Amino acid sequence: MRATIYLVFATLCYFAFFAVFLYFVGFLAGLPFMPGHIDKGPVASPGVAILIDLALVAMFGIQHSVMARKPFKQALTRVVPQPLERSVYVLASSLVLLAVMLLWHPLPGVVWQIEAQGLRMTVWGIFVFGISMVFLSTWLIDHFELFGLSQPWREMRRKPAQPPRFRTPLFYRFVRHPLYLGFLIALWAAPTMSAGHVLFAFGMTAYIFIGARLEERDLAGQFGETYRQYQREVGFLVHGAGRRG
Numbered sequence: 001m002r003a004t005i006y007l008v009f010a011t012l013c014y015f016a017f018f019a020v021f022l023y024f025v026g027f028l029a030g031l032p033f034m035p036g037h038i039d040k041g042p043v044a045s046p047g048v049a050i051l052i053d054l055a056l057v058a059m060f061g062i063q064h065s066v067m068a069r070k071p072f073k074q075a076l077t078r079v080v081p082q083p084l085e086r087s088v089y090v091l092a093s094s095l096v097l098l099a100v101m102l103l104w105h106p107l108p109g110v111v112w113q114i115e116a117q118g119l120r121m122t123v124w125g126i127f128v129f130g131i132s133m134v135f136l137s138t139w140l141i142d143h144f145e146l147f148g149l150s151q152p153w154r155e156m157r158r159k160p161a162q163p164p165r166f167r168t169p170l171f172y173r174f175v176r177h178p179l180y181l182g183f184l185i186a187l188w189a190a191p192t193m194s195a196g197h198v199l200f201a202f203g204m205t206a207y208i209f210i211g212a213r214l215e216e217r218d219l220a221g222q223f224g225e226t227y228r229q230y231q232r233e234v235g236f237l238v239h240g241a242g243r244r245g
């Protein structure tokens with residue numbers, strides 16, 4: 001019964017994540033039918049809007065970075081059952097991302113606008129490619145493990161917890177962070193780029209670089225020489241660039 005409740009909770013967290021992820025795609029794309037998006041939302045003077053938006057991005061970065069670290073996970077499992085630790089992280093991340101999007105204050109002003117229809121469509125194609133790369137990368141690592149469903153499923157089937165596995169399929173043979181690369185592509189591939197969109201893209205780009213460095217420190221600790229060898233052979237975000245000697 002307890003294991004079933006865990007699985008139900010984890011499934012709810014998973015669908016919450018999925019809904020927020022879809023909303024994020026629409027937010028970033030500025031879909032006009034959305035109640036709010038990167039260029040539509042609460043109005044404030046530019047100075048106030050910038051401060052609020054920077055605080056939101058910082059909140060996202062801090063929550064992600066702190067909750068993903070081992071000491072926090074260990075502390076969390078003192079109050080949350082081990083099989084639900086990942087689901088709680090997924091739920092917290094989804095809620096924080098939702099808050100960022102709902103509280104986001106658009107900034108007026110266009111930084112660039114592509115006029116040619118063909119070129120606009122090409123940039124939209126690149127955006128879709130970036131989002132697809134994010135989604136596909138989750139499956140390459142282990143989608144259900146990453147989003148906290150495998151853990152309670154194993155508990156229900158009375159299987160032992162599995163240690164993390166290091167994987168390098170497909171994209172991971174060319175760059176160490178394809179999922180983050182997909183995000184970066186989607187953040188910057190905009191046919192019309194507003195000042196607010198640039199602020200969001202800059203903030204998230206900074207977080208991605210910091211987050212990836214922290215993640216690599218953990219991965220090197222977990223997988224030792226195997227990961228350090230991978231760092232020497234495979235580029236950081238671009239094939240052949242950012243290898244660590």
Ligand SMILES: C[S@@+](CC[C@H](N)C(=O)[O-])C[C@H]1O[C@@H](n2cnc3c(N)ncnc32)[C@H](O)[C@@H]1O
Binds near residue numbers: 141165172176178181
């Ligand atoms: C949101 S994913 C991002 C993965 C990677 N940074 C990327 O951009 O593709 C973060 C999780 O993936 C795990 N991870 C990163 N690289 C991995 C690899 N090559 N094999 C298995 N797990 C990996 C990390 O330990 C972390 O739990």
